Amino acid sequence: MKKAEEFFFKLLMKxxxxxxxxxxxxxxxxxxxxxxxxxxxxxxxxxxEGGFYIGKEGGILNAIIGSLYIAGGASFLSLLISxxxxxxxNVYLPKNSRLTKLVRSTYxxxxxxxxxxxxxxxxxxxxxxxxxxxxxxGIITVTFLVIPIMVRTMDEVMQLVPKELNDAVYSLGATRxxxxxxxxxxxxxxxxxxxxxxxxxxxxxxxCVLFTAGYTDSIPTSLSQPAATLPLAIFFQLGSPMEExxxxxYAAALILTIIVLLINIISRILNNKLxxxxx
Amino acid sequence: xxxxxxxxxxxxxxxxxxxxxxxxxxxxxPKNKITCIIGPSGCGKxxxxxxxxxxxxxxxxxxxxxxxxxxxxxxxxxxxxxTAIRKKMGLLNQRPTPLPMSIHANxxxxxxxxxxxxxxxxxxKVTHYLKVASLWDEVKDRLxxxxxxxxxGQQQRLCLARGLAVEPSIILGDEPTSALDPLSSKWIEEKxxxxxxxxxxxMVTHILRQARRIxxxxxxxxxxxIIEHGPAxxxxxxxxxxLTKEYVKGIIS
Numbered sequence: 001m002k003k004a005e006e007f008f009f010k011l012l013m014k015x016x017x018x019x020x021x022x023x024x025x026x027x028x029x030x031x032x033x034x035x036x037x038x039x040x041x042x043x044x045x046x047x048x049e050g051g052f053y054i055g056k057e058g059g060i061l062n063a064i065i066g067s068l069y070i071a072g073g074a075s076f077l078s079l080l081i082s083x084x085x086x087x088x089x090n091v092y093l094p095k096n097s098r099l100t101k102l103v104r105s106t107y108x109x110x111x112x113x114x115x116x117x118x119x120x121x122x123x124x125x126x127x128x129x130x131x132x133x134x135x136x137x138g139i140i141t142v143t144f145l146v147i148p149i150m151v152r153t154m155d156e157v158m159q160l161v162p163k164e165l166n167d168a169v170y171s172l173g174a175t176r177x178x179x180x181x182x183x184x185x186x187x188x189x190x191x192x193x194x195x196x197x198x199x200x201x202x203x204x205x206x207x208c209v210l211f212t213a214g215y216t217d218s219i220p221t222s223l224s225q226p227a228a229t230l231p232l233a234i235f236f237q238l239g240s241p242m243e244e245x246x247x248x249x250y251a252a253a254l255i256l257t258i259i260v261l262l263i264n265i266i267s268r269i270l271n272n273k274l275x276x277x278x279x
Numbered sequence: 280x281x282x283x284x285x286x287x288x289x290x291x292x293x294x295x296x297x298x299x300x301x302x303x304x305x306x307x308x309p310k311n312k313i314t315c316i317i318g319p320s321g322c323g324k325x326x327x328x329x330x331x332x333x334x335x336x337x338x339x340x341x342x343x344x345x346x347x348x349x350x351x352x353x354x355x356x357x358x359x360x361x362t363a364i365r366k367k368m369g370l371l372n373q374r375p376t377p378l379p380m381s382i383h384a385n386x387x388x389x390x391x392x393x394x395x396x397x398x399x400x401x402x403x404k405v406t407h408y409l410k411v412a413s414l415w416d417e418v419k420d421r422l423x424x425x426x427x428x429x430x431x432g433q434q435q436r437l438c439l440a441r442g443l444a445v446e447p448s449i450i451l452g453d454e455p456t457s458a459l460d461p462l463s464s465k466w467i468e469e470k471x472x473x474x475x476x477x478x479x480x481x482m483v484t485h486i487l488r489q490a491r492r493i494x495x496x497x498x499x500x501x502x503x504x505i506i507e508h509g510p511a512x513x514x515x516x517x518x519x520x521x522l523t524k525e526y527v528k529g530i531i532s
Contacts, residue, residue: 094339167334168376168438172389172445173366182388186379277379279427 031257035250043251048217053237055244060252065219066227067256069135071203074142075150075195081143082150082194087180090158091166104155110148116207118145123211135220135227138213145208146198153197157190158183165279189274196267200260206231230256285310285449285479286331291345293326295338300326302503304345308496313471313480315490315511318500319532324483327500328453331481332368333361350448366393369442369478371455371467375434377426378441382418385426385437389445404444412440413466432463439470450474452482456489468493487527491515499523 043059052058089100122141131137161183169179184191202208206229214226215236230252237249286308293301301323308314316324329335330347333354346353354364378385386405395401405422409415414436418429426437435455442450450471456464471480472493484490490497494511499518507514507523518524525531 094337094341097339162374162376164372164374164376165378166337168370168372169378170334170337171332171365171368171370171451172392172441173362174392175362178392182378188379277381277425277427279377279379 028257031250031254034247035252035254038244038247038251039254043248044255047219052217053240053245055242060228060230060233060248060255062217062219063228063230063233063252064255064259066135066213066216067203067230068259069220070138070142070209070213070227070229071199073135073139074146074202075199077139077143078147078150078198079195081147082154083184083191085151086154086158087183089155090161091176091180091183095163107148107151107155111152113148114207115145115205116210119207119209119211122208126212132224133212133214133226134224135213136223138209138227138229139223141208141212142202142205145205146202149201150194150198153194154187154191157187157193161186186278189271189278192267192270192274196263200263203259204231204256206235230259283310284308285350286481287346287348288327288330289346289348291327291330291343291347293323293330293335293344294340294342295326296340300503301330304505306498306505306508308479308481310479311475311477312495313475313482313493314496314498315494316481316483316498316500317485317487317490318526320485322500323503324498324500325453327498328451328481328483331449331451332365332370334365366445367447368449368451369439369445369447371435371438371442371450371452373454374458375431375438377429377434377437380426381423382426382429382437383422385441386444389441393445408440408444409437411443412436412470414440432459432466435459435463435467439467447478449479449481452480454483454485457485487515487529499526501526 042057044064045061046057046059047062048060049056049058085103089103093100118141122137122144125140126133126137165186166179166183169182174182209227209229209232213229213232215228215232216226217228220227233252234249234256237245237252240246240249284307288304288306288308291301291304292299304327316328318324326335330343331349331354335341335343343355345355347355349364349367353359354361378388380388383401383405386408387401390401390404406415409418414433417433418424418437426434429437435458439450452467452471456467459467468489471482474480475495482494490511494515496509497511497514498508499506499514499520499522501522507518507520514523515527518527522531
């Protein structure tokens with residue numbers, strides 16, 4: 001009886017594990033199979049030309065650049081906001097103070113807010129500020145989306161820093177700010193992970209940029225211009241009845257996946273480098 | 280007390296949350312001696328020790344009353360400069376805590392934050408203090424290697440060198456040998472004995488034999504109170520209080 005029980009649960013665990021592996025594999029398989037035939041150099045080097053959306057010449061360079069700009073800008077902005085937050089709750093405030101708990105539950109709630117809500121919020125804010133659909137509005141909205149992700153990831157690694165390290169730095173006569181800088185060095189790999197996680201999330205989100213960044217066939221040259229994004233390029237082309245255009249949607253998805261994958265690989269390499277001094 | 284005191288504690292009471300952790304502590308730590316704070320777990324020895332360089336106030340709900348005089352001035356005075364107080368004391372933790380930097384940068388760090396920027400002075404101090412900590416011969420060819428790559432025993436010696444480089448007058452050790460192998464522990468003990476001519480050393484320990492080996496002065500704590508304090512041989516060999524007797528004999532631990 002015990003043996004059967006053991007066998008059953010082991011099978012259950014193996015099955016569940018298999019599902020997640022299959023999941024990743026079949027997603028990649030679908031994108032590659034459907035996207036690869038349409039993927040060519042034109043796709044990544046040219047912007048849409050006349051009749052692109054009915055299957056004629058051109059590429060999605062506009063969306064690639066737009067997405068990189070928006071995700072990059074949003075990651076940078078949210079880095080400027082996240083680092084002070086995590087330093088404040090981890091180094092300046094006493095451990096488990098009321099404010100610390102409040103900040104942690106706040107970002108947990110924000111973490112769970114669906115991105116379409118951020119999109120709607122960003123849209124309202126955009127109108128209130130008198131902005132038009134633009135790259136800037138897109139960056140601001142995506143920043144809202146990724147701040148909780150960034151703060152949470154950084155906070156998790158900061159909480160793992162041994163308290164003795166703070167004490168050791170303080171006892172050399174360091175101020176809190178100087179101590180913060182040492183802590184940042186210790187958690188540098190974690191900060192990198194947080195940035196890249198946010199970037200990956202930001203570049204893939206459609207709902208945030210739908211109302212705010214707009215869409216254009218040209219490459220944006222200023223923050224006040226609208227910007228195309230990869231998720232929307234997928235969205236618009238997938239809705240087309242033409243098979244050729246649908247294939248391009250999958251190719252766009254493939255490009256997006258490759259970008260995210262590349263970021264992942266880069267982060268692993270940098271992570272090893274940054275971990276050199278970690279204690 | 281006939282001899283000079285380095286730290287004088289007057290009517291110190293510490294509350295953390297609703298708990299009264301330290302109760303009416305009055306004690307003097309003699310200068311240029313090794314003072315061991317002993318007592319069972321949770322007796323407040325670490326709290327007392329942390330009150331000496333104001334590390335306590337980094338936790339929530341801590342209330343500190345009373346005075347701690349270091350070289351004659353009250354460190355809990357509202358005008359006191361907390362970084363200057365801490366600079367006077369080198370800290371050795373239970374587990375060595377090298378900074379996430381190279382061996383060289385670990386020692387230079389303290390100098391830099393106190394405004395010494397001259398690279399030549401840096402190099403001199405690194406050499407000098409690594410020699411004091413007897414680490415120089417082992418690391419002189421790899422000063423740029425990460426400190427985390429050293430063995431635990433070497434890391435603790437590096438932490439000692441780093442602490443001494445900011446030129447404190449007091450060394451605080453929080454069970455500094457508890458994570459080390461027997462040889463490294465022995466080395467730290469011998470180094471402390473050697474260093475006491477220049478520094479006042481205060482050490483928390485739960486190892487009675489360690490206190491017997493190196494202490495000049497012993498403070499015995501129990502449930503947040505100092506039960507007895509006095510010269511080591513007197514307290515350890517001929518304790519006056521029943522609780523101290525039981526602890527020293529090993530009846531309570």
